[in-house]
Amino acid sequence: MHPFSYTKVSDLEGALAAGRRGGRYIAGGTTLVDLMRESVERPGALVDISALPLGEVSATAGGGLRIGALVSMAEAAADPKVRATFPVVSQALELSASAQLRNMATIGGNIMQRTRCAYFRDVTAACNKREPGSGCAALEGFNRGHAILGGSDQCVATHPSDVAVAFAALEASVHLRGPDGERSVAFADFLLRPGGTPDREQGLRPGELITAVELPAPPRPLRSGYLKVRDRQSYEFALTSAAVALHVKGGVIREAKVAAGGVGTVPWKLPAVERHLIGERPSEALWTEAAERAAEGARPLEHNGFKVELLKRTVERQLRIVGGTE
């Protein structure tokens, strides 16, 4: 691990000032410390933001929820408001990582975690994300776990977060504080596809800090849930996953929010699936037809072709679990 200086800040102004000087924010630190130990991350200065007042889950005026950036994954998952309003969020969180890591990691840190694969962690392998211009060992290497959607000729690593898939489905927004004040970014614009700059993963300006993730007011009733398919039953990244939220009224689907994980370089929103559902009555045939559209545009690599069919089946099953048949 490379040496670094350490400062703990007590207020936002102090954090932003340290961030402006090039300090790297640390919250839970679960990914950052791990990658620092591998010399993949080499920050010269860490700015500990854990004492900032960003640890609350609160209801917004419109009936949505605002989850503070420093709320731990465990706290967010256990929060009664989150559980009652957005089961898809609490389920995604509880299916993530381990209980220990969820006690440490925060919501802000979760959406700041690096998009990564084994080659990114291996400093002897070519990786455009770690070392721009060095190539991508995954393209011709072992790419079973990699992305079938949103990749480029520079990078095909999968976005690792589960809760980010729920945030993408629910069309969350990310609240930011920076040297130029506050702003809010749609979740879809916050996480970036690799394109020609895989080293850049978030649409953050220098020194900007996440203050909260906001979930918009849901239509009521809203049924939602998260399904994760993986190589072992627990404590494993997704091969495929599906976040589904459905608003059904009078026997007709009025709103549908669907996104997939484990398959994209970012959490993958599925508008074609959503469009196929809206205005229809829940039925077995509808779930199958809608899920057929889940893998549109997929570009599988040598070892991950199975994800195309697995993605469709994952989405279909989760539509059935959440929507049932009436």
Next chain:
Amino acid sequence: MSSELPDSYVPTEAEPASTVSRRTFIATATTAVVASELVSVETAGAEAAGAAEAPLSGRVSLTVNGERHAAVIDNRTSLLDLLRERFGLTGTKKGCDAGACGACTVLVGGRRVNACLTLAVRLEGAEVTTIEGLAPGEGDELHPLQEAFVEQDAFQCGYCTPGQIMSGIGCIREGHAGSPEEIREWMSGNICRCGCYVKIVRAVEQAARRT
């Protein structure tokens, strides 16, 4: 083995390990063998130190198992290395050193965490509980979960056991020890290479019933 020479461990003469143990002796002996490597690490550190504004080490004071400790540490020191190398509390084990195995699980502020991914410099004023601090008294009395591990024979080699027990305490406290299925899910951050999972689940179940 890499655990004998953690890269975040910087010994200082002012703060020796509290006991001279077999492993301290081995670590010291090994240091001589790989002295040239250490020199290069320190050189790299010195270069970065010149460039940085703030110091690369700091003082931390924290409570471990009810006892107050203070140490001057390199900022890179993990809680795991602080406990093992500086405080002589070797009950907490180093497995993967990457948050993947759970062998280093301890309680910080009553919550179970991976000590390997916890930077010690961040723990000013923190309350840490390790396996050594579980048993209530001075005698042979054990914590109910320790007793349950013995009664259920929930280990073979024992290397993961301190982490399993600390994690099991978290699991019970968090209210997730209601059924074998729930225990398996909420204990999944602790790997047992001997494969004693069935008995580990039974031990957690037993202690959950009695606490």
